Amino acid sequence: EAAVTQSPRNKVAVTGGKVTLSCNQTNNHNNMYWYRQDTGHGLRLIHYSYGAGSTEKGDIPDGYKASRPSQENFSLILELATPSQTSVYFCASGDAGQGFTEVFFGKGTRLTVV
Amino acid sequence: GEQVEQRPPHLSVREGDSAVITCTYTDPNSYYFFWYKQEPGASLQLLMKVFSSTEINEGQGFTVLLNKKDKRLSLNLTAAHPGDSAAYFCAVSADTGANTGKLTFGHGTILRVHP
Numbered sequence: 001e002a003a004v005t006q007s008p009r010n011k012v013a014v015t016g017g018k019v020t021l022s023c024n025q026t027n028n029h030n031n032m033y034w035y036r037q038d039t040g041h042g043l044r045l046i047h048y049s050y051g052a053g054s055t056e057k058g059d060i061p062d063g064y065k066a067s068r069p070s071q072e073n074f075s076l077i078l079e080l081a082t083p084s085q086t087s088v089y090f091c092a093s094g095d096a097g098q099g100f101t102e103v104f105f106g107k108g109t110r111l112t113v114v
Numbered sequence: 115g116e117q118v119e120q121r122p123p124h125l126s127v128r129e130g131d132s133a134v135i136t137c138t139y140t141d142p143n144s145y146y147f148f149w150y151k152q153e154p155g156a157s158l159q160l161l162m163k164v165f166s167s168t169e170i171n172e173g174q175g176f177t178v179l180l181n182k183k184d185k186r187l188s189l190n191l192t193a194a195h196p197g198d199s200a201a202y203f204c205a206v207s208a209d210t211g212a213n214t215g216k217l218t219f220g221h222g223t224i225l226r227v228h229p
Contacts (some may be wrong), residue, residue, distance in 0.1 A: 031215045042120070042203055042219035043158075058216070059115070090157065094215040103148075103215060105158045 003027065004106035006091050012112045019078040021109050023091030031094045032074040033103070034058070034066060036087040043090060049074055081113045116141040118206050120220025127227055133191040135223045137204035140185065146207040148217065149178060149189050153200045161189070161202075194227040201225070 003026045013019045025032060030051045035043040035058075045058030047066035055066040063085060065077040074093075078085055088110050094103035117140045127133045145166040150158040162173050164180055164187070171178040175198075177190045187204055201224050205217040 033216070035219075040123075040221055042118075042221040043205075043217075044219070045216055048216060059218075102160060102163060103217060107157045 004091055004093050004104050006089075006106035006109050008109060009107065010110045012114060013078075013081045015082060015113055017081050019081050019085075019111065019113075021076040021078075021089055021091075021111070023074045023076075023106060024072050025074075025091075025093040025104075026072065027093050027095070027104060028071065029093035029095040029104075030071075032068065033092040033094070034064075034074070034076045035090045035092065036060070037090060037108070038087050046076065046089075081111075083113045085111065086113045087111060116144065116206060116208060116218040118204060118218050118220045120204055120223060122223060123221065124224045125226070127194050127225070129195055129227055129229050130193050133194045133198070133225055133227070134188060135202055135204070135225070136186060136188045137206070137220045138184070138186050139206045139218075141206070141208050142185070143208040144185070144206045147178075147180060147187050148205040148207075149187075150203045150205060151200050152203065152222075158203065191225075194225070196227050196229065199225055199227045 005024045007022045033048040034046045037043045044060050049068040067075045088108050090108050091106040092103045120137045147164040149161040152158050169180050179188045201222050203222045204220040
């Protein structure tokens, strides 16, 4: 079974503070993704990566950075957290190399910025 | 970029009735289509993936229809039961050759099946 593990699962942060959300996958997938989920918006793509050392902007990258130091790990960084970034964040991994198969999601991180 | 519209946002049906959720998309290059189920507080569970070449796909208790001409994807739960109560999301990915695997999601449908 494909495994994507996110940490922390819940986080309360202060406005203006730095937040790092971590994601680890044991699927040996090349691609990894960060989405946020808000009521009425479904999931929206923030950043993604093709492999170690690569990060690409998704549809809503403003206010976020990403880091892919290894095949297994992909982090989402909020340098200056704002209340509008309160959301549920999902990490995912997938391998679209030989035709698109499936994207596997983690269990999500609930972030509250106060 | 791709736009995906999902309807209805909320759906309430009686046990045993059918429930239909529909998504329309804009990118004619869309090639991969997915339906996900999400129970409260949980992650997304893949129900079915559909490729552009197949118009009808059947799963356990549901059917997915793809109309490429109208750019419409639908999920039909044929005899809903309370365990089907959840949020459902469609997702679309274009085959651009770049193999990004990026998904564009619909806004979701909250389905409630009551006895």
